Amino acid sequence: MAVLNGAESLLRTLGDAGVEVCFTNPGTTELHLVGALDTVPQMRAVLGLFEGVVTGAADGYARIAGKPAATLLHLGPGLGHGLSNLHNARRANSPIVNIVGDHPRYHKPYDPPLESDIETVARSLRGPIRRPENVAGVSQDAISALTEALEPPGQIATLIMPADVSWADGVAADGNGSRPTVLARPVPAVNPAVVERIAEVLRGSDDSTLVIGGTAARAAGLCAASRIAAGTGARVFLETYSSRLEHGAGLPSFQRLGFYPDQVLRQLEGARQVIVAGTPMPVAFFAYPDQPSRLVPDGAQTHxxxxxxxxxxxxLTALADLVAPDREPEVTGPNRPALPAGPLTLETWPTVIGALLPEHAIVVDETISSGTGLITATAGAPRHDILAMCGGAMGEGMPLAIGAAIAAPDRPVIALEADGCAIYTLSALWTQAHENLNITNVILNNRSYAILREEWQHLGAGASDPHTNRLLDLTGPDIDFVGLARAFGVPASRATTAEELAEQFTRAIAEPGPHLIEAVIPPIA
Amino acid sequence: MAVLNGAESLLRTLGDAGVEVCFTNPGTTELHLVGALDTVPQMRAVLGLFEGVVTGAADGYARIAGKPAATLLHLGPGLGHGLSNLHNARRANSPIVNIVGDHPRYHKPYDPPLESDIETVARSLRGPIRRPENVAGVSQDAISALTEALEPPGQIATLIMPADVSWADGVAADGNGSRPTVLARPVPAVNPAVVERIAEVLRGSDDSTLVIGGTAARAAGLCAASRIAAGTGARVFLETYSSRLEHGAGLPSFQRLGFYPDQVLRQLEGARQVIVAGTPMPVAFFAYPDQPSRLVPDGAQTHxxxxxxxxxxxxLTALADLVAPDREPEVTGPNRPALPAGPLTLETWPTVIGALLPEHAIVVDETISSGTGLITATAGAPRHDILAMCGGAMGEGMPLAIGAAIAAPDRPVIALEADGCAIYTLSALWTQAHENLNITNVILNNRSYAILREEWQHLGAGASDPHTNRLLDLTGPDIDFVGLARAFGVPASRATTAEELAEQFTRAIAEPGPHLIEAVIPPIA
Incomplete structure (x- = not known):
């Protein structure tokens, strides 16, 4: 019987338990794990050239595959680079088995240059942290980490793997192919008494508003919410940013809550009963002087x-069965907008996407200030998924697209990216090319941190004009996204009119492999 | 008298106390600080498009200016992105006032999407952490953070700035221009008894080895060490990676300790007394099976x-005065290598740099496996500084160059970069162009993680050949660094021969502003 080292034990255990992908940017302390990946054919290794690409891809994979990938990162600095998109993944409730290599325990007291406090960095993610102490414990720790990652609603389980545990031999390979047992805890059901109480609330009020999100942003949840609306007159809103929103023709379409507090309070105006399902009670994304944090109308009751x-x-389904047993959901019919003409604007670019979105697409939305028209423009397009940036940390879009494309190789992935966001994780383009993924990246280039100009006006952040503030301006030099993409091996083109975007988008979708379109849009006035 | 808000109070205090530069990638929670930067003319604001650029630049600035810059980062995710180069800065003992914006305290309990555990992430850096609770306390916290940053040998003092403290008014601007007092503690002197004891050691042994580093890697320390060698026969080595090494004609030149344990043990072979000054006792950068962590020959005494x-x-100077009162340092004469010809190799490329290095250059060395010939090739070049990557976390070179160029605008900065390293912080090129900095980036492109192939062989990491391992290979597609640089507004060219590198390097140095040369070198065999 073959003897495995710790690295092989770890990866084989995860592979046998169904983890199919390892996204990695490894270093020296992870090399035995890199070697072990050669011996675990059921696990696909995907290289990122920056750790934020790795962790964002793992988030995108989890959202589409519905199960965790592994990441493999190098010590505290590698985890640090990956932390921003792990934050986003945590906010998306994506399960991830986050493997971080470390020095051997005996080496750490010498405080070598790369000694770092991995555990403390990982603790900021609030998920469980494990560190196998010897090769015999690796497999059980791997199973425990995977089980914890799958704990509803999904979390980031970090497994710190000392190099000497990776390289130590000692585990007999189990020849009989039996799979270790991962007990994914079923998603806890809501107490029927709660459902009945809320049914009473809905029956007793004609000013109820339902805010749904999380797992309820998918078809079954949307349909149940639509039935509830039909049966009770309740208004329904979607949370602002959903991990995975099923959208398009054949599905109910709801307005999303806005980004700014005044928008949300306007949307919820008049609501006496605010009910949430799958998402927290609405709160302001950022705080502003003299505006509330909790975005529920004064005097409203919350449930x-x-x-x-x-x-x-x-x-939601149980509630619909109580309050609207005979109602069908109201779904959007197929209804694409006409292709617009003329310069690209905040109105025309989403219209082009809505007009041309292919069947079964996965749309990654990191458009920030440029994407306000997207949901409306795509509501009648063929059914698709929209992955939003749930944690608000910029630079996840192109990595999310990698993970989604690897989870669903037969589906076209469209990454809609604000220019400022795209820069954080630019080398995602190389991985897209390296893996020949069917991703169309559309960079909305307004040559500014437009969202910060908007926020400046909401905050009253200074006496000067944010449009002339040098720290919010991405010109001088203008960034050439076409050149960046080509340099990473991704075919690219630039569009300044709706016609050009339509032509280039159609071509990009038709051709296999990644593409990038730089869509030049005007700065926000 | 004008009234300042907290943001203005913070930046004015730091500016008045001598902090001249703020490197930043801000977000919404930092916008009042962005606005305040408009009102503090003595502080230059430098935008990075990724936080690792910001923190690496602050490290480079501190190494050359000898005093801290401020950083300004966005919440936990921004700090996370910046963490890797803050790790490097910590290992370089660079002082930095690391400002991180946060939500108002009243907003945090609502757990908005960007709520993050900034303090825990910062704690991993082991420096002091402050969080002003109201506008009245901001100025004192700023002075305290600056004082702490300057605590020898220099540290990273993090100041978490809640948005509501930034935007609150309430501090009367002091009209009389008095500067707050920052009491930089003098560097503690070594007890003369220690010096005398080590003088006795040197006098009593003919097998002594001195390892110097840190502040001793500059002219005065190198000269004192050379005198000690001349007076006692002691051998002198430099630490492997120095924060700032003064090097070139007119200075003593010492061998650096190698990267691998076996190299260091070979260098120190025979030493009975190992004495360190300004650097820790030698330890292995990474651990390897069956190799020691502590790199001191068996039986040697350490001091x-x-x-x-x-x-x-x-x-060192006091020791030299005791053991070599009449000796002069042995310095390297001006002695440039001849310009080589033919293909670029690990031998020819550093020779070109040594032959052509301009006067007063600052050389950033992130060449990893490609740079072994650099120190020898530049030993007789005009005197220059070499900034190495002290913490081992890749991706600091081009940001370090930004900070160095801003600290010393009249000096040419040469960033020597391994290809794999350059990718992590690629958008540093945009900041170099935006600020029109005199930086010549030379990318040593061997199209692989060559260091990991080397390490694989040292570790015995797997049965397969690391030269065919897909996770260590940066081809398919090849990365076009010339295209990347031009897309960020940096003029660029490609060299495959020594003649081409010489011609392009000469031109890049002669022209103002940043340049990039992609030097294509063979993969390591």
Missing amino acids: ILAEVGQDAVGA | ILAEVGQDAVGA
């Missing part, structure tokens, strides 16, 4: 139908 | 002349 991590779809 | 953070130059 939680399903906490994040509870079975929101089941609760 | 600390000066701890890191003590006055190593003073101690």
Whole structure:
């Protein structure tokens, strides 16, 4: 019987338990794991050239595959580089088995240059942290980490792997192919009494508003919410940013809550009963002087139908069966907008996407200030998924697209990216090319941190004009995204009119492999 | 008298106390600080498009200016992106006032999407952390953070700035221009008894080896060490990676300790007394099976002349005065290598640099496996500084160059970069162009993680051949660094021969502003 080292034990255990992909940017302390990946054919290794690409890809993979990938990162600095998109993944409730290599325990007291406090950095993610102490414990720690990652609603389980545990031999390979048992805990059901109480609320009020999100942003949840609306007159909103929103023709379409507090309070105006399912009670994304943090109208009563991590779809369905037993969901018909003409603007670019979105697309939305028209423009397009940036940390779009494309190789992936965001994780383009992924990146280039100009005006951040503030301006030099993409091996083109975008988008979708279109749009006035 | 808000109070205090530069990639929670930068003319604001550029630049600035810059980062995710180069800065003992914006305290309990555990992430850096609670306390916290940053040998003081403290008014601007007092503690002197004891050691042994580093890697320390060698026969080595090494004609030149344990043990072979000054006792950068962590020959006695953070130059000078009162340092004469011809190799490319290095250059060395010939090739070049990557976290070179160029605008800065390293912080090129900095970036492109192939062989990391391992290979597609640079507004060219590199390097140095040369070198065999 073959003897495995710790690295092989770890990866074989995860592979046998169904983890199919390892996204990695490894270093010396991870090399035995890199070697071990050669021996675990059921696990695909995907290289990123920056750790934020790795962690963002793992998030995108989890959202589409519905199960965790592994990451493999190099010590504290590698985890640091990956932390921003792990933050986003945590906010998306994506399960990830986050493997970080470390020095051997005996080496750490010598404080070598790369000694770093991995555990403290990982603790900021609030997920479980494990560190196998010897090769015999690796497999069980791997199973435990995977089980913890799958804990509803999904979390980031970090496994710190000392190099000497990776390289130590000692585990007999189990020849009989039996799979270790990962007990994914079922999503906890909502107490039927809660559903009944909220049914009473809905029956007793004609000013109810339902805010849904999380797992309820998928078809079954949307349909149940639509039935509830039909049966009770309740208004329904989607949370602002969903991990995975099913959208398009054949599905109910709801307005998303806005980004700014005044927008949300306007949307919820008049609501006497605010009910949430699968998403927290609305709060302001950022704080502003003299504006509230909690975005519920004064005097409204609040009700939680399903906490994040509870079975929101089941609760909504049960609620619909109580309050609207005979109602069907109201779904959007196929209804694409006409192709627009003329310069690209905040109105025309999403219209082009809505007019041309291919079947079964996965749309990654990191458009920030440029994407306000997207949801409306795509509501009648063929059914698709929209992955939003749930944690608000910029630079996840192109990595998310990698993970989504690897989870669903037969689906076209469209990454809609604000220019400022795209820069953080630019080398995602290389991985897209290296893996020949069917991703069309559309960079909305307004040559500014336009969202910060907007925020400046909401905040009253200074006496000067944010449009002339040098720290919010991405000109001088203008960034050439076409050149960047080509340099990473991704075919690219530039569009300044709706016609050009339509022509280039159609071509990019038709050709296999990644493409990038730089869509030059005007700065926000 | 004008009234300042917290943001203005913070930046004005730091500016008045001598902090001249703020490197930043801000977000919404930092916008009042962005606005305040408009009102503090003595502080230059430099935009990075990724936080690793910001923190690496602050490190480079501190190494050349000898005093801290401020950074300004966005919440936990921004700090996360900046963490790797803050790790490097910590290992370089660079002082930095690391400002991180946060939500108002009242907003945090609502757990908005960007709520993050900034303090825990910062704690991994082991420096002090402050969080002003109200506008009245901002100025004192700023002074305290600056004082702490300057604590020998220099540290990273993090100041978490809640947005509501930034935007609150309430501090009367002091009209009389008095500067707040920053009491930089003098570097503690070494006890003369220690110096005398080590003088006795040197007098009593003919197998002594002195390892110097830190502040002792500059002219005065090198000269004192050379005198000690001349007077006692002791051998002298430099630490492997120095924060700032003064090098070139007119200075003593010492061999650096190697990267691998076996190299160091070979260098130190026969030493019965190992004395360190300004650097820790040699330890292995990474651990390897069956190799020691502590790199001191068996049976050797060890002595600390000066701890890191003590006055190593003073101690070496005092020691030289005791054991070599009449000796002069042995310095390298001006002696440039001849310009080589033919293909670029690991031998020819550093020779071109040595032959052509301009006067007063600052050389950033992130060449990793490609740079072994550099120190020898430049030993007789005009006197220059070499900034190495002290923490081992890749991706600091081009940001370090930004900071160095801003600290010393009249000096040419040469960033020597391994291809794999350059990718992590690629958008540093945009900042170089935006600020029109005199930086010549030379990318040593061997189209692989060559260092990991080397390490694989040292570790025995797997049965397969690391030269065919897909995770260590940066081809398919080849990365076009010339295209990347031009897309960020930096003029660029490609060299495959020594003649081409010489011609392009000469031109890049002669022209103002940044340049990039992609030097294509063979993969390591």
